[in-house]
Amino acid sequence: MINILIIEDDENIAKMITAALSMVDYNGTCRYDGRSGAEEALKGGYDLILLDIMLPEMNGFEVMEAIKGCGTPVIFLTAMQEVSDKVKGLRLGAEDYIVKPFEALELLARIDVVLRRSNKTQDTITYGDITVNIDRHEITLKGQHVQLTPKEFDVIVYFLQHQNIAVSREQLLSSVWGFEFGGESRSVDIHVQQVRRKLGLKDYLITIPKLGYRLESRDNR
Amino acid sequence: MKLWQKIFLSSLFLIIAAVNIISVTLLNNSHRLLLEREQTHAIYEHEFYEASFSNAVVYAKLANEKIALTPNDIRHIATDVVEGSGRMRDSAVFDSSGTVIAVNGMQELLSKLTQSGFIENIDQSKDNYYVSVYNTSNGYKMAVGSAITTEGMSYSVVTAMDISEIYAMKKKQTDFVRKVSVISAGAISFVLLITVLLMLSPLSRLNVYTKTIADGNYRIRIREHGSQEFRELAKNMNVMADSIQTNATRLEKIAEDRQTFIANLSHEMKTPLTSILGFADILRIKKHVDDNERIEYAGVIVEETKRLRSLSGKLMGIVAMNGTEIEKRPVSLQSMISETKTALVPLLAKNDVRLECMSQDITISADEELFKSLLYNIIENAVKASPKGETVELNAAMYEGDAVIAITDHGIGMTPEVVKKAFEPFFMADKSRSRKAGGAGLGLALCQKIANLHSAKVEIDSHPNEGTTVFITIPGEECL
Numbered sequence: 001m002i003n004i005l006i007i008e009d010d011e012n013i014a015k016m017i018t019a020a021l022s023m024v025d026y027n028g029t030c031r032y033d034g035r036s037g038a039e040e041a042l043k044g045g046y047d048l049i050l051l052d053i054m055l056p057e058m059n060g061f062e063v064m065e066a067i068k069g070c071g072t073p074v075i076f077l078t079a080m081q082e083v084s085d086k087v088k089g090l091r092l093g094a095e096d097y098i099v100k101p102f103e104a105l106e107l108l109a110r111i112d113v114v115l116r117r118s119n120k121t122q123d124t125i126t127y128g129d130i131t132v133n134i135d136r137h138e139i140t141l142k143g144q145h146v147q148l149t150p151k152e153f154d155v156i157v158y159f160l161q162h163q164n165i166a167v168s169r170e171q172l173l174s175s176v177w178g179f180e181f182g183g184e185s186r187s188v189d190i191h192v193q194q195v196r197r198k199l200g201l202k203d204y205l206i207t208i209p210k211l212g213y214r215l216e217s218r219d220n221r
Numbered sequence: 222m223k224l225w226q227k228i229f230l231s232s233l234f235l236i237i238a239a240v241n242i243i244s245v246t247l248l249n250n251s252h253r254l255l256l257e258r259e260q261t262h263a264i265y266e267h268e269f270y271e272a273s274f275s276n277a278v279v280y281a282k283l284a285n286e287k288i289a290l291t292p293n294d295i296r297h298i299a300t301d302v303v304e305g306s307g308r309m310r311d312s313a314v315f316d317s318s319g320t321v322i323a324v325n326g327m328q329e330l331l332s333k334l335t336q337s338g339f340i341e342n343i344d345q346s347k348d349n350y351y352v353s354v355y356n357t358s359n360g361y362k363m364a365v366g367s368a369i370t371t372e373g374m375s376y377s378v379v380t381a382m383d384i385s386e387i388y389a390m391k392k393k394q395t396d397f398v399r400k401v402s403v404i405s406a407g408a409i410s411f412v413l414l415i416t417v418l419l420m421l422s423p424l425s426r427l428n429v430y431t432k433t434i435a436d437g438n439y440r441i442r443i444r445e446h447g448s449q450e451f452r453e454l455a456k457n458m459n460v461m462a463d464s465i466q467t468n469a470t471r472l473e474k475i476a477e478d479r480q481t482f483i484a485n486l487s488h489e490m491k492t493p494l495t496s497i498l499g500f501a502d503i504l505r506i507k508k509h510v511d512d513n514e515r516i517e518y519a520g521v522i523v524e525e526t527k528r529l530r531s532l533s534g535k536l537m538g539i540v541a542m543n544g545t546e547i548e549k550r551p552v553s554l555q556s557m558i559s560e561t562k563t564a565l566v567p568l569l570a571k572n573d574v575r576l577e578c579m580s581q582d583i584t585i586s587a588d589e590e591l592f593k594s595l596l597y598n599i600i601e602n603a604v605k606a607s608p609k610g611e612t613v614e615l616n617a618a619m620y621e622g623d624a625v626i627a628i629t630d631h632g633i634g635m636t637p638e639v640v641k642k643a644f645e646p647f648f649m650a651d652k653s654r655s656r657k658a659g660g661a662g663l664g665l666a667l668c669q670k671i672a673n674l675h676s677a678k679v680e681i682d683s684h685p686n687e688g689t690t691v692f693i694t695i696p697g698e699e700c701l
Contacts, residue, residue: 023507054488100495101494101497
């Protein structure tokens with residue numbers, strides 16, 4: 001279970017982030033001011049901290065200074081668009097920053113990148129009779145090794161990490177192919193079809209009109 | 222060309238010209254005087270010579286006992302007289318036809334005399350002495366000529382005097398003056414240069430100063446000294462710098478306020494937008510959303526959208542009030558207060574707060590709707606700050622010629638720091654409480670604008686945990 005500390009003074013935003021995290025089974029804990037947030041962070045036990053900049057008591061930069069020692073990766077949430085603020089946050093050791101307002105999936109994608117970088121993600125994901133070992137880049141179906149291209153592998157991993165969530169082609173493109181990739185959503189469709197065929201996911205990896213794709217979970221949450 | 226160069230060169234030119242003109246005039250004058258003196262002298266000697274010639278004629282007559290002398294005799298006499306004067310004097314005698322009958326010295330001068338028509342001139346001025354100066358290779362000669370009539374014949378007698386010395390002296394003096402003027406020109410130009418530069422030095426100081434101001438350093442001031450003109454100029458420039466600084470500071474403040482306003486506005490808009498976008502996205506992409514979740518998520522979206530609506534409403538109010546002329550009419554304060562009270566009934570009931578109003582019968586000139594919204598906002602703040610069961614009091618009365626409305630609550634109060642910032646747009650004393658109540662931090666900023674349009678003042682007297690009194694002072698001129 002991934003534990004994420006949310007330090008954000010707006011209760012509704014904190015609530016929204018918690019809800020977004022729960023979609024991928026991450027556990028979110030909220031603190032509403034800088035001081036109690038820093039205290040909570042220093043207690044430890046968190047895989048990631050989402051930190052707002054404009055906070056009562058202590059601002060985000062001050063919190064960042066205070067929790068430097070604990071080694072937990074930090075993503076800044078900021079309403080400010082000035083480059084200098086972003087630079088300041090990254091200089092202080094933040095892993096990334098997300099500019100408000102943001103979409104739930106974008107937040108999750110950024111979180112995944114940071115968690116992967118700090119090796120906090122699961123190594124193996126099991127989905128029905130499919131088992132994926134992310135570190136070894138291996139995938140088996142009913143114990144049989146399945147040959148996938150690197151991009152196809154990334155696509156299935158992304159779906160497995162976002163079960164029961166509708167994923168748009170654009171999101172897949174930016175997460176799997178990279179944010180700067182200017183490719184067409186056609187290639188996304190081809191890769192999804194390949195994954196479906198090779199792994200026998202016809203009934204589970206479904207197309208949602210006008211939205212994208214969704215991988216249904218097996219446990220029927 | 223620079224000013225100092227112009228002043229320097231023109232002064233130098235004028236001084237040198239004046240000195241030269243004066244010295245040349247003086248020189249010429251003294252030379253002329255000398256010449257005149259020499260002329261008198263020459264004429265005097267010529268007279269003497271003439272006399273000796275006449276005497277010689279008379280003497281020859283007596284000696285030879287002749288009644289008349291022949292021209293030949295006269296020539297002899299003339300030769301005797303001319304040669305008798307020896308080396309002392311250059312002289313010549315001409316007969317009436319202009320032929321030389323006797324000559325001594327003269328040499329080159331003789332031909333010059335004939336060439337210049339000197340002899341003819343003598344004839345024309347019979348009774349006078351004709352004087353002229355000739356430059357010969359032996360120096361300057363002053364020739365004096367006169368006509369003598371003897372023995373029925375007319376003769377011209379010419380004597381010449383060497384005056385080279387006078388010319389030599391003139392030349393010497395001219396050379397001297399030239400030398401002195403060159404040296405003095407050097408000295409004058411040196412002194413002049415220093416004087417001009419010294420006199421203009423305040424100008425370069427002013428120049429540097431204006432450049433500094435132009436570069437944006439408005440705080441610097443110049444010392445007011447030097448000549449009167451420069452003092453005045455410096456003073457005026459300081460006055461100018463003062464007003465530039467005041468204006469620049471004012472503009473900076475305005476720009477800064479605007480910047481803060483926009484930054485705050487953007488933050489205030491992004492916060493609800495973040496919740497709205499996030500929850501809407503979750504609702505869109507999540508497969509299973511149970512009823513509780515749906516109600517919670519959609520509830521937040523509705524709540525935050527309302528917040529945005531209130532923000533945009535207040536913003537529109539502020540924007541609309543910028544630069545608009547309001548329509549003032551005589552309105553009764555009493556009736557406005559009672560109408561506002563009616564509008565506040567739901568809020569009062571919700572917060573369980575009572576509102577007690579005491580008002581004199583005052584009529585003011587105001588925009589009724591705007592003024593009611595001013596009252597509404599301030600009473601609303603008072604109600605929100607009050608604990609349940611408390612009372613908010615409103616008193617309106619004439620005080621020292623002005624109409625004063627005092628709204629008092631016995632609520633949480635504010636610290637002086639909070640009071641100081643209370644009118645700033647987007648300032649919220651308690652952010653989360655205020656947001657929950659749908660506030661955007663624009664209420665008092667709006668009140669301030671409305672008050673300004675009515676030339677009224679809004680003041681806050683507050684003590685933490687004791688309560689707050691807001692005074693609205695409407696100047697006497699607005700009361701009817």
